[in-house]
Structures are given as structure tokens and as C-alpha cells.
Amino acid sequence: HIINGLHGMHTSPSHSAFFGALGGYRGSDGVPPSGPTIDYELSKVLPETLLPHLCIGMDSTENMKAKPTVANLSASGAGQPIFMHSNPNHLYQMLYGGISQGEIRKQHEARSSMFDQIEQLAITKGVGLHGINKQRYGQYVNGFNDINGLRERLNKVSGDLRKFAPKVDQRYTRPEFETDWHDVLLDLGISALKSGITSVLTIGSGRGEIFGAWKGLGVEQQGHNLGHMKQPDNPIWIKIRQYNSRMLVKLIQELDSVPEGSGTMMDNSLIVYTSNNADYQHTSGKNWPVMLLGNYDGAFKTGCFTQLDSKRPINALYTSILRASGVEIDRFNMSEQMAAKFDSSTGPLKEVLA
Template identity: 25%
Template sequence: MNCQTFSRRTLLRGMGTAVALPMMNVMSPTRLLAAAATETPVPLRMGFFYVPNGAHMPDWTPRDEGSRYQLSKTIERLKDHRDKFNVLSGLTLDGARAHGDGGGDHARSVAAFLTGAHPRKTNGADIQNGISVDQATAQQVGNATRFASLELGLETSSQAGNCDSGYSCAYASNMSWRGPANPMAKEIDPGALFDRLFAGDSVKQTRQAKSVREKYRKSVLDFVLDDAKRLHKILPSVDQRKLDEYLYSVRDVERRLGSTELLRVGEDGVPDYPRPKGVPRGLDKHSELMMDMITLAMQTDSTRIVSFMFTNAGSNRSYSDIGVSEGHHELSHHGKSAHKQEQIATINRYHIDRFGYLINRMSSIREGEGSLLDNSMIIYGSGISDGDRHNHDDLPILLAGNAGGKIQSGRHIRYKNGTPLCNLYLWMMQQMGAKADQFGDSNGLIDKLA
């Protein structure tokens, strides 16, 4: 390995383990092979983060527009990064409306969130939706990375059953769709996701490496240590620090994964440290592990496209850790109750805090002339506005990152109410290099971002 043959496609390898590398200064086009010199030195990423049951809109929507707007009570939680995101008001998801199908707004809000389509009302096998923006983009540009896309979340996906007024659970628990009848189940197990990101080149190698790691209680980094040491010697000092920080992050995530289960003791009294099974019970720890690995996946260019569902549609999860003992869905039908609206606002602030953790992590990763977040465009929001009204216009939408300089961040932008959310998606697809002149119910490209 030498700097003349070093590119961002380089992997540290050993014992069936492959660890991708972060963006480094030596990966600039002038340092790559001629065959790789045409690659974009800093790739652009896109992500979509969904929260259920809408938002308490008075605490969400800023009063003023432009860059001098005052942060609302909910969005104020991101004040340390206010120059890294835009709040977008007025965007609409027409596909989530009833259109004669009656109840089922929660299921429709998820099914339409990334597709812009109106899902067929059925709880049988004849589901019909549209392709989602992440998959439409991945089908065109996903071959540039190890994983065309990652579909993640904190609650399991279902592919059958009746989940909302006659709508299949496939609609309520999946927002990523490879095709009209093909929902993409999400991964919720941090341990399984870690194994996917740091797997070998074959299933056999991956299983062998995992077995050895468990037997000898080793880190994935122990198997690639020789490769890492050789690389470290030939890097300039600034990249040596980047490599050290990245490898520390990998080991830290792995350490925290290992603590997600209680310590087991074998018959001989010797502690056993198996790979974690299941997910952490605490939502804080679960979400942070997933956000850390999303950061690692994007940092190493393992993928450029991520979708993430905090919970499934109509989730009735309670949040006792933050003083909310009632179910989220039940509270969203607040009937203008001041108590219920305050509880909803509390949940909203909790979710935005979880997203803020990701924003903080991505902002801390230096890349090119900016950060990992600077080279991304990350949507956060819901397919419902006010949970009591079940309306799908003027949605709570936040766009983080500035797409490598293509977005002027730090503003509240108000669009004409009724503007299709898919206008934004179409613009994002084109920035990613996907060829498209229409998506979902788009009627043009979003403006005011540059």
C-alpha cells in the first residue's frame, strides 16, 4: 500500500474483516490513480428521518422567515447548529390524503412519505404503492458504494396484517419501497448493522471472522491492525489524526455494542462476551448506536443513502423517561387539550434531540473543506402535520446539511401551502446525479434553497 495507489475505495483487511476508511486529504484527485481521478473527491449523501403522529405545530413553526428568524420552542433544541439546517414550511403530501378511502391517515402518511404515491387501501397481499425517493436514487447511483442504501429504524417492520383502518402493516411500518409492491424492511439491530458494515468479502468469511472474534473476544480492528499500521506510516500527519479518530470511533461503537447485554458467565465461571442479540432496551442508547453507525457508514462511503424511522406509523409508545406516561398516538388526538398538547410537544423535543445527536456527530467529522454534514442533505419530518386534524399540508420538515455548498442553510423558508414535498425530492435526486424530471406528484423543482 502506498500513496500512489491509495483511494477512498481502500479497505483495511484481515481475517474475513473489511474496514472501510474515512475521507482523507491524500484521497484528492491529484493523489489518485488516473483511473480514479474522475471520481468526485467528496461524495454527496442523502438521508430521510421520519417521526410519527405529526407535531405540535405552534411549538414547531417559526414566526419569521429568512436567516434572522427566531427558533421555535421545539427547534431551539438544535440552536448550536442553526446555521446547518433550514426549516421548510408549506410542503404538502397529497398522496397521504384520503381521496375517498376514509380513515388510515397514519399508514398513508408513512407509505406516501418517500413515494408521494397514494397507497391502495388493503390489508391483504395486493399492496400497491410507489417507488420511494431513496430507492429511485439508489437504483441509479447506488453502485458507487458497498451498499446502495441502508433502511434502518428503531421498531421492526411488518409485511402483513391490518394496522390502520384497513391498511396493511406493510404501509404503516415501511417507508422505503423498491417498487409498488416491494417494501424494504428496516434493520433495527445495532449488532447486525455493525456486522454488515464491517463484514468480509463473503458470507463464509464473515461468519468465520465473527466466530473468531467471539471466541477470542477481539475487536474487528484487531484483525486489521497490521494493515492499519502500514497505512498510518505513509500518511501525512493530518491524515494520521483522522485515521486515529475514526478507528477510535469504530472501537467505541463496538465497545458499546458489547455492553447492550448483561454479562454472561459460563459453567467454568469465566465471563463470556457474545455478540449482542436484540436491541438495547433504552431508546436513548438504541438511537445513539444507530446514529453512530449511520455516521460511520457515510463517513467511510459505505453508503450515500439512508432512511430511518424513529417508530412506526401511529406509534403509541410512551416516554416515561421524559415524564410522558401516556401513549404517543393517543396524545396526538389531543382535542385541543392543553395537557395533551404539552405532552406531544415534549415528545417532539425528545425526537429532535435524538436527531440533534446525529447532527452533532456528522458535524464533528471533517471532510474536504467542511464536515460530513456539510456534504449531506438530511430530511427530518413527518407525513402528518397536526395529529388531531390528520392534515397532510404545511408539514413539519427540516433539511439539514448544505449539499456541498448547493444549499444556503440557517433559514426558515416558507413555501406556498400545497407545494408538493416531492418537488424537494426531485431536486435532491438531481443533486445526487440521478436523472429524473418528475417524481411522485412533483410539479417542478423546489426553489429558494440556493
């Protein structure tokens, strides 16, 4: 289902709306999230999993190595960003280190011991802090608690996870191009869904920023310059979008291969393909195109093109997804005061729900 004509003018996108793209609120470089994002809210209402929500970010090799985790797109609440993983070696250790052998197992055990010690040390050092400093330090300590808790939960089901763990090859340790890491990051995300580790996966093909690199596709230019090129009929943009489309096809095929209920995992899934920056660079957000893949157990119409009039915000789509998930909600992250200016209606998008 292709949807054209939603808007995100209230998110102030320009180069990127950052957290605002999935939160439906003002977002910009350096602006902290003002509320939870739709992916996190979904993870709360779907059946509980070992890891409620997995975020993956793809970028140039240099950026992914220098900053293996960044937080730009997802959040669990105001001032509470969720980090995305960009180094597949670190992510593999996190998900499957407990069932691995050799060097991966050694690194996993060393990292586990270190995190346990850091958590205990951090707890004792926070005494005496007050106000905002105490709150921030609490989030810091909780981060280690989350990491250690996840490791313990994964260890308890290690036998069941073994058959889902991707095979580690030289793309992990000696990538020729950044797209090698992009490909194995996707494999890890798919394996986390198929194994039931998580039910919510967020993938940022440029980590929510104005960068991104695809040298493995023969695209030598990268980052900000790509946004200043004309996009229609541009062979560079065609290559990038075809690559993204192949990723989507792989995700669909993998989910469709897993029996679930009376059908497959894909029958019960919804893939939302969109941008963190609406329709083009330096955009006002007047048109925010979206493509929905799958019908989420019959909740969404498929095989359609819907043209809207730019009077309903992306929040209305997120409201629709939550409604389909059993949440009685008329607005997502939008006050009545904001809605008076940015939303011509209320409730979900009637054009997309079946």
C-alpha cells in the first residue's frame, strides 16, 4: 500500500527530523526526544519478547567503526533515546555470543564480565547525586542493567537460538565495502525476528542523519552530497533504492518462510518503509511518502495507492498502527492544540485500515 500526501511539517525535518520522524513531534540535530516513538510503543503492546525492540543503523564503514552505537531515531520517552547497533560483530556477540565458539565466545565472556563489574561499580558511585544529575546517572546505570539482563535471558534459551544464528564469515571481520556490513546487519535483524528474540525491528539506512554510503553498489559519492542531486531518473538514486528494495524483498521472503498460526510470520507482520526526512533534502515536510508491506493479520488494505491532501500528519498513520494493535487511541503524540493546526481530522487513517 503506497501512501502519498501525509505530512510532517510539525517535525521540522530540513535535513532530518531525527526522533521526530518516528515520534511525530519536532526533531532536529541535537534536539532530544520529547516523547516515545512509534516503534517503542509497539514493543510495549505486542507480546513480550527477550528484547522488546532492536534498532539497527547503516552508514559508512568509518562511521560505523568510530561510532558503533548512536541514538537518532527511536526513544522510550522524553529525553530517553534508544541506541541503534551498527557494528555487526558487537551485535552478533550480544545476540549469539553465549552459543558461539572460539574468539567470539572469548570476547563475549570478557565483555560480560566487564559489564557486570561496571554495573556494580556504577551503582555504588551514584550515591550523593541529586536532581537531574541523579536522573541521568540512573539512566546510565539502567543501561548496564538492561545489557546484563538481556544476556542472562538469552543464555537461558541458548539451545533454541542456535538454529537461527547466522553464519559468521569474512564480511563481519574483513568487509570490502560498507554494504557487506549492511547485509549482515540485515541478516542479524531478520534472525532476531525469526527466533522470537524481538517482534519490533527498526532499520535506519543512514542512521537518521544526513550521511550514508553505498560504495559496494559503485556509488562513490556519499553523505550530504547525495541529497543535493536531482533524484528523478538519477542512476545513483536508482541503485540505492533498488538496494533498499532488495533488502525489503529478503525480509519479506524470510518472514514468509516461518509458519505462524494459520499462515506465516509475514501474514502477521507490517513493514513500514519511509524516510526520516520526508520527500527531499531541505524539505518542509509537506509530503511524507510511506509504503506499507503486509497486512498485519488483515488489519491493513493492500495493493493500493492512496493520495491524501497533506492535511493529516504522520501521527495519524502511527495512530492507525496502534489501533490495529489493539490500543484505543485517537491521537499519537499530538495535543489538541497542535492538532488544531496540523490535523484536519482525528483517529486513524480510514483509507488504510481494512
